[in-house]
Amino acid sequence: MTSTEFSRVVIAATAAFLAGGINSVAGGGTLLSFPALVWLGLPSITANATSTVAIWPGSLGSIWGFRSEFGQVASRLKWLSISSLIGGGLGAILLRSTPASLFERLVPFLILFATILFIAEGPIQKKLRERSGIHGIGMAAALILTLFVAIYGGYFGAGVSIMMLSSLSFVGMTDILQRNALTSMFSLCVNGVAAILFISLGMVDWHYVVPMAIAAVVGGYGAAGLARRVGRVVVRRFVIVVGLAVSLILFVRLF
Template sequence: MSALDLLIAAGVAFLAGGINSIAGGGSLILFPTLVALGLPTVAANVTNSVAQWPGYLGGVAGFRAEYAGQRSRLVRFGAVAVAGGTAGSVLLLTTPSEAFDVVVPVLVLLAGLLIAVQPLIARRLRDADAPRRDPAWLYVALFLATVYGGYFGGALGVILVGVLGIGLHRLKLANALKSALSAVTATVTLVVFGLFGPIDWAVVAVAAPASLVGGFLGARIATRIPVTPLRVLIVVFAVAVSIYLFVRI
């Protein structure tokens, strides 16, 4: 990539980090940008995953107070995330890139729709009573969600909040656990893709710190700006990207 391309990638990564902190869905901004800059779709996907890894760690640090008394649950759910993230990452690297090209427009569209319905899920869960034990189906759902996260990852946080919210009936805790499990899944993809994936390390070098700074600043302003207009913009952009990728195929 040229210096201008790297500058564009860094700027979009900065925006993606902020969007992840404010509303979620930053991957849906950076991934198509990398494709537009000339990276093949699989390379753009793995580069996107690695570049946004620092932002997930920042999210975990921000929720550290919510993890009090959750150690055993974090260990159990984290083990599931390691298994699911590994399976998804290996699936991406061992299946033909043509298959990913066919599936990715659907995944982008699904991620956009999930972001659109996230407020509805939150409202339905806010007043529900919490179960005494984690239901067995929750572990299966978390495994499938993190397989998706290892394979593509766009709007993984939205999926995890929905799954954890339904299983635990505690939306605030679900949001905190979402950050931890996203970080675990992202760490797995970092290792797998770092060893075996077609990563553009020049992009990572500029996009990772930009994503971290954007995520930090986004968290600082998250309570000061209206989320709904940003959510609408992300959904519209996701639909447009999905259509573009369908046509591109």
């Protein structure tokens, strides 16, 4: 490995380290890891697939944290897991089928959309907390809704947790911990099946995956402490600024 290649791996691993820490506190880490890989010169589709595979191991810790809630939502957990696996797989296949030139044009819009979702998370969470009683749309409709959210998650992924939290509100779930537990499992399934397909289809750059995966896991534990000391609001603002800046730069390059 040349010094230039080593430097590129260090940059990618640093982005993954920060992404892991940010994900453990505020979410939105993909808005750092994906643009970093694009900046390093990876094709957008390869960067997206590589980022998904590399960041996925860091999500395992959150599952353990919600283990007590899973027993309370066992019936929904089974069906939503199936829906998320199917949707995540379809999204990954859709990404594989998308022409590279088209995805390059979509990327600025996808990053901007994810950033807007991140900005809107506060008002969305406030609305969800205000809901009382069961006003669900029915499990069948909820599965269709979460299927489409999962397709987006398998295709790009940034902001999918916020979309899922909102979707679960329509199911009639009012307990925030149960919603967060299902969202964690949803993200694990969507990104997990997408990662498996990305690997099997040869869509990832292995020069970056392993160092980034290790860095993301370490960041989830190490950087999380720093992020908590800095404060969730500051971390969120940092992610929003990065997301807006990256989308602006990519829009300028595109047009």
